[in-house]
Amino acid sequence: MKTIDALNVYYRDLNSSIDEVVKTDKTINLKNVFGQRYIGRGLPENVKLKIYGTPGNDMAAYMDGAELEIFGNGQDAVGNTMNCGRVIVHGSCGDTLGYAMRGGEIYVEGDVGYRVGIHMKEYKEMKPIIVAGGKAGEFLGEYMAGGAIILLGLNLSKGENITGRFCGTGMHGGVIYLNGNEDKYKFGKEAVKVDITNEDILFLKKHIGFYEKTFQKDLNHLKLESFSKYAAVNKNPYSNMYCTY
Amino acid sequence: MSLDFNSPAFEVIRNEKKCIQCKVCVRQCSNKVHSYDDEDNVIYSDDIKCVNCHRCVVLCPTRALVIKKYPLEFRENANWTGAVLDEIYKQSQTGGVLLSSMGNPKSFPIYWDKMLLNASQVTNPSIDPLREPMETKVMIGRKPEKLEFDAKGKLLTKMPPQVELSVPIMFSAMSYGSISRNAHESLAKAATELGICYNTGEGGLNRDFYKYGKNTIVQVASGRFGVHKEYLNAGAAIEIKIGQGAKPGIGGHLPGRKVGEDVSATRMIPVGSDAISPAPHHDIYSIEDLRQLIFSLKEATNYGKPVFVKIAAVHNSAAIASGIVRAGADAIVIDGFRGGTGAAPTRVRDNVGIPIELALAAIDQRLREEEIRNEVSLIIAGSIRNSADVVKAVALGADAVYIGSAAVAALGCHLCRSCSTGKCNWGIATQEPELVKRLNPDIMYKRLVNLISAWNHEIQELLGGMGINAIDSLRGNRLMLRGIDLNEKELEILGIKYAGE
Ligand code: SF4
Ligand code: SF4
Numbered sequence: 001m002k003t004i005d006a007l008n009v010y011y012r013d014l015n016s017s018i019d020e021v022v023k024t025d026k027t028i029n030l031k032n033v034f035g036q037r038y039i040g041r042g043l044p045e046n047v048k049l050k051i052y053g054t055p056g057n058d059m060a061a062y063m064d065g066a067e068l069e070i071f072g073n074g075q076d077a078v079g080n081t082m083n084c085g086r087v088i089v090h091g092s093c094g095d096t097l098g099y100a101m102r103g104g105e106i107y108v109e110g111d112v113g114y115r116v117g118i119h120m121k122e123y124k125e126m127k128p129i130i131v132a133g134g135k136a137g138e139f140l141g142e143y144m145a146g147g148a149i150i151l152l153g154l155n156l157s158k159g160e161n162i163t164g165r166f167c168g169t170g171m172h173g174g175v176i177y178l179n180g181n182e183d184k185y186k187f188g189k190e191a192v193k194v195d196i197t198n199e200d201i202l203f204l205k206k207h208i209g210f211y212e213k214t215f216q217k218d219l220n221h222l223k224l225e226s227f228s229k230y231a232a233v234n235k236n237p238y239s240n241m242y243c244t245y
Numbered sequence: 246m247s248l249d250f251n252s253p254a255f256e257v258i259r260n261e262k263k264c265i266q267c268k269v270c271v272r273q274c275s276n277k278v279h280s281y282d283d284e285d286n287v288i289y290s291d292d293i294k295c296v297n298c299h300r301c302v303v304l305c306p307t308r309a310l311v312i313k314k315y316p317l318e319f320r321e322n323a324n325w326t327g328a329v330l331d332e333i334y335k336q337s338q339t340g341g342v343l344l345s346s347m348g349n350p351k352s353f354p355i356y357w358d359k360m361l362l363n364a365s366q367v368t369n370p371s372i373d374p375l376r377e378p379m380e381t382k383v384m385i386g387r388k389p390e391k392l393e394f395d396a397k398g399k400l401l402t403k404m405p406p407q408v409e410l411s412v413p414i415m416f417s418a419m420s421y422g423s424i425s426r427n428a429h430e431s432l433a434k435a436a437t438e439l440g441i442c443y444n445t446g447e448g449g450l451n452r453d454f455y456k457y458g459k460n461t462i463v464q465v466a467s468g469r470f471g472v473h474k475e476y477l478n479a480g481a482a483i484e485i486k487i488g489q490g491a492k493p494g495i496g497g498h499l500p501g502r503k504v505g506e507d508v509s510a511t512r513m514i515p516v517g518s519d520a521i522s523p524a525p526h527h528d529i530y531s532i533e534d535l536r537q538l539i540f541s542l543k544e545a546t547n548y549g550k551p552v553f554v555k556i557a558a559v560h561n562s563a564a565i566a567s568g569i570v571r572a573g574a575d576a577i578v579i580d581g582f583r584g585g586t587g588a589a590p591t592r593v594r595d596n597v598g599i600p601i602e603l604a605l606a607a608i609d610q611r612l613r614e615e616e617i618r619n620e621v622s623l624i625i626a627g628s629i630r631n632s633a634d635v636v637k638a639v640a641l642g643a644d645a646v647y648i649g650s651a652a653v654a655a656l657g658c659h660l661c662r663s664c665s666t667g668k669c670n671w672g673i674a675t676q677e678p679e680l681v682k683r684l685n686p687d688i689m690y691k692r693l694v695n696l697i698s699a700w701n702h703e704i705q706e707l708l709g710g711m712g713i714n715a716i717d718s719l720r721g722n723r724l725m726l727r728g729i730d731l732n733e734k735e736l737e738i739l740g741i742k743y744a745g746e
Binding site: 038 | 545
């Protein structure tokens with residue numbers, strides 16, 4: 001285990017010193033992180049970073065197997081085009097979390113911003129997962145083409161919705177699970193509510209269990225069978241829109 | 246469904262005297278125009294299915310076939326032309342958005358044809374490229390403000406990453422999916438032999454093509470298909486696709502039926518799933534956001550690859566280009582409104598964007614005025630038809646050009662503009678194995694090599710004629726251009742004088 005003090009270190013230097021350390025030491029503590037971008041970008045399997053402070057945008061971009069644990073909030077575009085690996089955020093995250101991620105897992109203790117999980121994909125055994133404890137902004141899962149998003153909606157204030165408008169717009173693959181069965185969420189026309197199966201419940205159990213353990217929360221009161229599940233109406237949503245000429 | 250009002254666009258004429266009933270046309274036409282009736286022992290043709298791709302004409306051993314414009318006339322009307330009416334018939338029948346292929350076919354001015362090149366006479370001799378050295382090599386990438394050397398003349402300045410091209414021509418982005426595997430491989434092989442680059446398009450890079458990496462530009466679009474660390478590091482440069490000349494403001498959309506096993510593996514999406522790359526990158530709302538994406542790519546490749554940003558030529562391209570330079574791009578690709586495509590909404594293709602010649606001149610001028618021209622290379626695309634277009638583009642300020650339509654024409658494309666149907670008889674814009682195998686990459690790549698080698702010769706001759714022995718000395722040298730048939734404003738934007746001035 002090695003510790004890097006990120007105080008006043010320029011992001012480029014910080015990222016290249018992480019690359020340097022990783023050659024010999026797979027587990028690194030980063031302390032005093034303050035807005036440096038691209039931390040964890042492209043990092044491979046077996047690398048573990050514990051990040052203290054506030055990492056900047058595009059954390060875990062193109063990440064390729066590493067595990068990042070952040071003791072603080074994440075900013076925008078966490079897990080951008082991530083291929084595999086795991087990100088754990090003890091806090092909340094900003095917009096476009098998990099943009100076009102193709103594999104791996106992102107666990108956020110609190111809320112997430114706008115356009116989270118957009119363009120999420122899956123390919124063969126690679127199925128990305130985003131779990132967030134709180135609520136999400138508008139356009140959750142826009143253009144989603146694979147993977148799963150689980151929103152727990154913990155600590156919502158009275159009258160507050162778990163997700164904003166246009167959820168699942170342009171969705172043509174993947175699934176979104178929302179805690180609650182009131183059908184009041186404003187879904188895009190390409191997403192549709194489908195029945196929750198036993199398989200879904202096992203899937204939710206597994207990932208919510210990991211959330212409980214990681215963030216040390218007791219979520220026994222959650223009724224998994226009353227989660228709502230949304231999926232794409234069609235994996236070719238625009239096939240009837242055109243006529244060739 | 247109600248009556249189809251559309252009449253055939255083409256007439257297939259078979260000269261019965263020449264036809265030996267070999268049935269090549271029956272077998273070759275994927276649109277099923279020709280059919281053989283063995284009872285009557287005749288070959289029939291159904292005109293309405295013909296897209297005029299010339300496949301049957303070229304392959305007919307006795308030259309018995311001719312395809313003509315269908316001789317049906319509407320009552321003469323300069324406004325309500327047959328084409329306008331046909332579109333209305335089509336849309337009123339289907340309710341669909343019109344979708345077309347290849348570039349804008351309308352009769353807008355072609356500025357390349359309104360610019361003439363200079364040649365040396367008497368006072369400075371022209372150069373004969375057959376005898377004297379002539380440099381057509383270019384380096385694409387950001388250039389430092391100044392160079393520093395040590396006492397022994399060794400370069401001290403750390404050069405930003407560059408891509409070396411033996412000729413200032415590359416093959417533009419055409420994804421595997423929009424074109425066939427064999428077409429892709431032909432481009433990759435030719436680029437490698439020529440010492441230039443081809444471009445993956447936004448569809449990822451097939452494992453089998455990693456070996457052409459040194460001559461590959463890998464593209465990143467909003468859908469991020471097949472984008473991962475290894476992919477980013479596989480090519481010579483990375484191109485962020487913001488826009489495309491054929492459809493500014495519209496993204497890419499590969500229909501699921503074209504996503505077979507191999508395309509799925511390349512794009513890393515399930516078989517049969519639509520591949521949607523909408524025009525907005527929802528992580529980019531500003532020049533600062535673009536900078537964030539550019540530098541994420543630089544970070545992922547250890548600052549070892551130039552990053553290009555491709556935009557469509559639109560009304561304020563010059564200001565946008567200035568922003569792109571400041572965002573840290575190493576090259577800007579500007580794609581004019583005549584740029585080709587596998588599929589674009591017809592209204593967008595025909596009405597959105599501006600000519601590349603004007604966009605290029607305006608951008609080069611603006612970057613010079615802002616004293617940032619050296620910080621970026623300018624690559625243009627959008628209907629470069631021949632070597633003279635290339636030379637004129639360089640004189641207007643381009644570092645290199647991309648060719649797409651010309652490249653597929655070298656592979657057999659006859660500009661029938663029906664790529665979006667996926668039934669390309671030439672094996673280019675199709676994923677159907679029977680059609681794809683018509684294009685043998687080991688043979689066809691040589692046609693691309695021939696084309697670019699021939700153009701290279703012509704470029705050298707044109708340069709030599711102007712008394713210039715390196716293409717770098719022509720860049721932005723607008724004194725070598727004169728306008729013809731242009732108004733004052735056009736001359737002003739192009740930054741050139743009128744012929745005779
Ligand atoms: S579509 Fe092509 S191959 Fe078929 S009849 Fe017309 S020109 Fe011939
Ligand atoms: S690529 Fe094929 S379908 Fe497209 S215009 Fe050329 S010949 Fe026609």
